[in-house]
Amino acid sequence: MRNIALIGFGEVGKSFIKLLQIKKDLLPKNTKLKYIIKRDGGIYNKDGLDIDEIIKYTSSNNKIQNHPLWSDISFKDILKNKDVDILIELTSTNIINGEPGYTHIKGALENKINVVTGNKGPILLYYNELKNLALKNNVELKIGCTTGGALPSINVGTKDVLGAQVTEIIGVLNGTTNFILEEMLKNKVEYKDALKKAQDLNIAEKDPSLDVLGIDTGIKMAILSKVIWDVDFEFDKLDIKGITDVKLNDLLLDNFSGKKTKLIGRAFYLNGNFEFEVKPISIDKYHPLYFVDGKNKGVHYKTDILGDITVTGGASSPLNAAAAILRDLLNITK
Numbered sequence: 001m002r003n004i005a006l007i008g009f010g011e012v013g014k015s016f017i018k019l020l021q022i023k024k025d026l027l028p029k030n031t032k033l034k035y036i037i038k039r040d041g042g043i044y045n046k047d048g049l050d051i052d053e054i055i056k057y058t059s060s061n062n063k064i065q066n067h068p069l070w071s072d073i074s075f076k077d078i079l080k081n082k083d084v085d086i087l088i089e090l091t092s093t094n095i096i097n098g099e100p101g102y103t104h105i106k107g108a109l110e111n112k113i114n115v116v117t118g119n120k121g122p123i124l125l126y127y128n129e130l131k132n133l134a135l136k137n138n139v140e141l142k143i144g145c146t147t148g149g150a151l152p153s154i155n156v157g158t159k160d161v162l163g164a165q166v167t168e169i170i171g172v173l174n175g176t177t178n179f180i181l182e183e184m185l186k187n188k189v190e191y192k193d194a195l196k197k198a199q200d201l202n203i204a205e206k207d208p209s210l211d212v213l214g215i216d217t218g219i220k221m222a223i224l225s226k227v228i229w230d231v232d233f234e235f236d237k238l239d240i241k242g243i244t245d246v247k248l249n250d251l252l253l254d255n256f257s258g259k260k261t262k263l264i265g266r267a268f269y270l271n272g273n274f275e276f277e278v279k280p281i282s283i284d285k286y287h288p289l290y291f292v293d294g295k296n297k298g299v300h301y302k303t304d305i306l307g308d309i310t311v312t313g314g315a316s317s318p319l320n321a322a323a324a325i326l327r328d329l330l331n332i333t334k
Contacts, residue, residue: 002028002333003048005035005078007104008090009064012118015322016088017058021051023326028333034084035073036064039091039100043069046083075104079111086332088325089117095219095235098122109133109141116328118145118321120219124235127226142328143227147220148173148297149321151314157228161303166228168302169267170288173220175295175316176204176211177243177263181280182293185251191244203295214242214263214278221265221278224299229269233276241279250282259284262292 006013013036020033032048043049043064058064078084087108091101101119108115109130117123122130123146134141147153148171157166172178176198183194195212198204210216218240225231243263254261259282268275283290288310292298298312314320 001030001032002086003084004031004033004086004088004329005037005084006033006088006090007035007037007075008088008092008119009036009038010090010092011318012321012325013088013090014058015318016090016325017051018055019319019322019326021055026330031333035078037073037075037078038064040072041065041070042073043067044071044073044077045069046081075100075107078113079107082111084113086114086116086329088329089115089119090325091119093119093219094121095124095215096121098125102126105130105141106133109137109139112137112139114140114142114332116140116142116145116325116332118149118325120146120223123223123226124219127223128230128232140332142332143223144328145321145324147223147227148299149314149316150324151297151299152311152327153220153224153299154227156299156309156311157224157301161301161306161309164303164306166301166303167268167270169221169224169228169265170300170302171217171221171224171265172262172289172292172298173265174211174214174217174263175297176208177214177217178292178294178296179203180212181243181246181251181261181263184246184248185255188248188252190248191246212242212244214240214265217263217265218278221267221276225267225269225274225276229274231269231274233274239277239279241277243280246280254282257284260290262289264289 035044089104098121102122105115123143144154180194261280261282264281265278288300289298292312295315297314300310
């Protein structure tokens with residue numbers, strides 16, 4: 001039996017609940033979801049929430065705050081009740097101080113609760129501390145969703161290269177910038193018009209800064225660097241440039257010569273030498289990430305003895321992100 005608490009009930013959280021229902025046969029028998037907690041309260045049942053009822057309730061445009069079980073319950077009650085062994089942490093990313101996710105993750109690990117998270121902030125800022133806390137308390141900290149959603153970036157860069165040393169990581173890890181660059185070329189429009197279309201389609205946020213300035217790609221590449229190489233650095237001093245200055249004419253010239261411009265992250269580590277950059281780069285069809293289009297993502301690893309390894313896919317969507325959370329959850333339960 002595994003008992004689960006979920007903190008964060010946005011689109012990814014709702015999709016995760018649906019996957020618990022759809023994929024219930026993959027989970028250990030009597031797996032129970034006991035908590036769904038938001039910033040202002042939550043719902044709780046010590047015997048396990050009725051997932052079918054919650055899906056039906058929220059699918060009818062009912063706010064979870066109006067659910068009969070809603071109360072002012074909080075994360076502190078999870079620790080007080082001591083009745084879960086897995087925390088799913090899906091609060092919003094905060095790269096300034098990692099809160100509130102950092103407090104949730106640290107508190108859970110200190111209380112010997114396994115953690116699965118898609119929250120990039122705490123992992124970017126405090127990965128080594130949280131990893132060591134998990135090891136100390138003999139629990140798991142799973143973060144696969146933080147480096148490209150459904151793309152198994154971390155699994156490939158750690159488990160699947162055992163015995164080899166990764167010397168370089170190259171990533172196309174942001175679907176929003178992919179869409180904008182493709183839209184510019186497809187409809188021959190400048191950046192501002194392509195961004196507006198992305199926003200109209202809800203592909204880009206109202207404030208798209210994290211995506212278009214390269215910060216999201218930088219965060220994912222930084223997390224991969226920390227996990228794979230155990231290297232430490234100050235994120236705000238990394239070389240990161242976005243796509244806001246890309247001109248249509250440059251994309252047309254690329255296209256004429258059979259090339260594409262993509263926002264690419266690159267990290268290199270060998271013999272203590274660490275290099276890092278994120279910027280728009282023109283690549284040809286021989287580049288391993290040339291065909292990573294639309295909302296898809298890709299990461300390419302160079303290794304010393306296993307050669308080059310590329311994994312692509314993992315298109316951006318709440319369901320795909322939730323599937324990455326489920327994957328990490330299953331890795332714990334199995």
